Amino acid sequence: MSKIALITGANKGIGLETARQLARDHGFTVLVGARDAERGNEAVEELKAQGLDAQFLAISPTDADSVAQAAKEVEDKYGHLDVLINNAGTGSQEDQKPPSQVALQVFRDIYEINVFGVHSVTQAFWPLLEKSEAARLVVVSSALASFALHTDPNGPFSSYKPPAYDSSKAAVNMLTVHYAHQWQDTPHRANTIHPGSVVTDLNPNGEISVEEGAKTSVDLATIGADGPNGGFFHLGQKLPW
Numbered sequence: 001m002s003k004i005a006l007i008t009g010a011n012k013g014i015g016l017e018t019a020r021q022l023a024r025d026h027g028f029t030v031l032v033g034a035r036d037a038e039r040g041n042e043a044v045e046e047l048k049a050q051g052l053d054a055q056f057l058a059i060s061p062t063d064a065d066s067v068a069q070a071a072k073e074v075e076d077k078y079g080h081l082d083v084l085i086n087n088a089g090t091g092s093q094e095d096q097k098p099p100s101q102v103a104l105q106v107f108r109d110i111y112e113i114n115v116f117g118v119h120s121v122t123q124a125f126w127p128l129l130e131k132s133e134a135a136r137l138v139v140v141s142s143a144l145a146s147f148a149l150h151t152d153p154n155g156p157f158s159s160y161k162p163p164a165y166d167s168s169k170a171a172v173n174m175l176t177v178h179y180a181h182q183w184q185d186t187p188h189r190a191n192t193i194h195p196g197s198v199v200t201d202l203n204p205n206g207e208i209s210v211e212e213g214a215k216t217s218v219d220l221a222t223i224g225a226d227g228p229n230g231g232f233f234h235l236g237q238k239l240p241w
């Protein structure tokens with residue numbers, strides 16, 4: 001039987017391409033998580049038209065009832081989950097300012113999906129992941145979460161610092177370290193990744209394609225028993241925290 005992977009925010013962008021690569025290159029049954037049924041089903045039709053095993057799963061990470069319903073659906077249908085990729089995430093134009101000028105509500109809106117959404121989905125699916133022989137949890141973070149890169153005056157982000165987005169991704173990096181710690185001495189693995197600066201609706205000025213951008217999520221979703229636990233990666237390289 002195929003392994004089952006759930007990708008949140010998989011109706012477009014990096015999430016959709018991650019679903020495609022997991023199904024096409026690794027034989028997964030992919031659950032295309034999306035908050036909007038029309039957009040989610042459209043993505044599923046696109047994958048199915050390529051001969052891939054894709055199913056729509058309604059899941060809105062910021063809505064506890066929707067998350068619980070999605071977990072129940074997966075439990076009833078499959079009884080376990082092999083891979084969870086927390087990919088859904090957002091930023092805001094209102095966040096492109098110095099921190100003293102970014103309204104608290106901007107932080108709340110970004111944290112709601114980028115942080116609380118990640119924990120809500122992870123917690124709801126944790127028991128199903130633990131029913132897998134070797135679960136793989138991937139958190140889609142960003143190099144913008146890195147303290148080391150932000151505090152390097154010659155680093156890549158010396159003048160690009162959206163405070164709510166960056167701190168939300170730093171928060172989920174720390175959370176991932178804690179998920180990994182809970183899974184120490186088990187066959188399960190939890191890692192956080194930077195996809196790259198990828199051309200998507202979120203980042204129209206990105207530098208790489210979604211094909212390249214999905215690779216790191218796919219890599220960490222498919223690591224073997226000797227794979228890392230609690231690391232931060234981009235295209236096979238360890239990133240500084």
Ligand SMILES: NC(=O)c1ccc[n+]([C@@H]2O[C@H](COP(=O)([O-])OP(=O)(O)OC[C@H]3O[C@@H](n4cnc5c(N)ncnc54)[C@H](OP(=O)(O)O)[C@@H]3O)[C@@H](O)[C@H]2O)c1
Pocket residue numbers: 008009010011012013014015034035036039060061062086087088089090113140141142143194195196197198199200201202203206
């Ligand atoms: N693109 C980059 O350069 C880059 C760099 C570093 C990290 N990332 C991260 O990569 C992940 C995917 O981003 P992307 O570039 O592929 O962006 P995208 O094309 O805009 O896709 C974002 C996905 O997240 C979903 N989403 C956004 N806000 C949501 C909310 N409040 N509730 C539920 N779902 C929500 C979107 O659903 P709808 O279609 O329904 O809005 C969509 O499915 C994000 O976590 C992002 O932070 C991206």
